[in-house]
Amino acid sequence: xxxxxxxxxxxxxxxxxxxxxxxxxxxxxxxxxxxxxxxxxxxxxxxxxxxxxxxxxxxxxxxxxxxxxxxxxxxxxxxxxxxxxxxxxxxxxxxxxxxxxxxxxxxxxxxxxxxxxxxxxxxxxxxxxxxxxxxxxxxxxxxxxxxxxxxxxxxxxxxxxxxxxxxxxxxxxxxxxxxxxxxxxxxxxxxxxxxxxxxxxxxxxxxxxxxxxxxxxxxxxxxxxxxxxxxxxxxxxxxxxxxxxxxxxxxxxxxxxxxxxxxxxxxxxxxxxxxxx
Numbered sequence: 001x002x003x004x005x006x007x008x009x010x011x012x013x014x015x016x017x018x019x020x021x022x023x024x025x026x027x028x029x030x031x032x033x034x035x036x037x038x039x040x041x042x043x044x045x046x047x048x049x050x051x052x053x054x055x056x057x058x059x060x061x062x063x064x065x066x067x068x069x070x071x072x073x074x075x076x077x078x079x080x081x082x083x084x085x086x087x088x089x090x091x092x093x094x095x096x097x098x099x100x101x102x103x104x105x106x107x108x109x110x111x112x113x114x115x116x117x118x119x120x121x122x123x124x125x126x127x128x129x130x131x132x133x134x135x136x137x138x139x140x141x142x143x144x145x146x147x148x149x150x151x152x153x154x155x156x157x158x159x160x161x162x163x164x165x166x167x168x169x170x171x172x173x174x175x176x177x178x179x180x181x182x183x184x185x186x187x188x189x190x191x192x193x194x195x196x197x198x199x200x201x202x203x204x205x206x207x208x209x210x211x212x213x214x215x216x217x218x219x220x221x222x223x224x225x226x227x228x229x230x231x232x233x234x235x236x237x238x239x240x241x242x243x244x245x246x247x248x249x250x251x252x253x254x255x256x257x258x259x260x261x262x263x264x265x266x267x268x269x270x271x272x273x274x275x276x277x
Contacts, residue, residue, distance in 0.1 A: 003117045003140030003182050006089050007206060010056040011232050013087065017223075017272070018265045019208065020051045021093070021239025022060040022077065026068060028244050030253050040065070041073045043253070045080050047243050050258040052085045054265050057235050059091040059208075078114045089117040091208070091235075095144065097122030103132040111136050118142050120186060120208070123169055130177060137180045145169045145198060148188025148211030166194065167201060174202040184208055187226065189217025189236065196225035204228045210237045212264070219264075223271035231273035238264055 001009075011017065024040045033039035048058060058081055065074040081090045092114050096106040110119035110133075118140025121133055133141045146156055146166040156166040163171075173183050187198050189211030198207065207226050211217035219236075226234045242264065245256035 002138040002180075003089060004206065006087065006117060007056065007140075007235070008232070010088055014053055014056060015269065016054055016056045016265045017227075017232070017234045017236050017268050018055050018261060019057040019059050019091070019235040019237040020047070020055045020242055020261060021210075021237050022047065022058060022243065023064045023239045024070075024243075025064060038073065038076075040068070040070050041076050041080075043243075044073075044077045046254040047257050048077075048081060048085065050254040051242070051261045052088060054258070054261045055088060057089040057091050058085075059093050059235075059237055059239075061093040061239070075114060078116065082115050089140070090115070091118045091120070091140070091142065092116035093120050095120045095122050097124055097129060099125055099129045100132075103129050107132045107136060111139050118182075118184070120144065123172075127172075127177060134177070134179055134182075138182070140182050140184055142184040142186055142208050143169065143173055143177070145173070145185040146187045146191055146194045148190045148217065152188070167197060170198045170201040174205060178205070184235075186210065189219075189222040192218065192221040192225040195222065199226055199228075199233075204233055206233055206235060208235045208237060212236060212238055212241075219267045220271045223268055227272055229273060236268055 022044050024043055026034060029039055029043050033043050060074060060077060065071055078090055092110045094110060110116045120142045121130060123143050158165045160168045170185060173185060177183060184206040186208045187195050189209050209222060209226055212219055242257050242260050245260040247253060247256040
């Protein structure tokens, strides 16, 4: 099953547009896991188990693992998702951007080493920097478009033939680069007006939408701007707000993550078109 088909099935099966991000910061792990050699693996797999019926995708961020020399644990976590929840898309958040042979190796890293269903990439170096990822015809290529950080406007709002650069990227992906029908775009929840403009350009193409939760994006505005006509079309990502949720009485960290994931999924669903649940 290719990425888009798996994502569509997960949207329906779990009635969810929530993408759970896995950003393990060792300093924020529960005390009992912090010094264990497999503490990151235990932490992430517990989060996965607690939220697998609530998520449309899991998104490990590679930098949190690589900075600790924990790539082997990332391999183990990715394998855990593939073996235990093969119906949930696995997105490697790597934001790679390079050309030729180097991009080919980055694609192998994402799709062979980690077995990801999709990977995030940076389009700044143009179409030939994306071709090595697009060569994997069943895998998703999720392209940065309008990012959630304030500094994104430094370049993404530059005028290019009468339209801002982020809209030019959206148009290129929709009209030229989406050769296998497996592309998606990263568009931040912190800019709902721009999110709506991207949706208008790309039709029903999936959007990975960071920026709710810790970054403060408004869920109602995000869903209203980015959903497709049938209430689908988005992977609304929340990482820190879920995985580091403060336990209440009687909860451990996984229970707290599940509680906040339920709250987030339900808040998203409250604003979806009726066909989406």
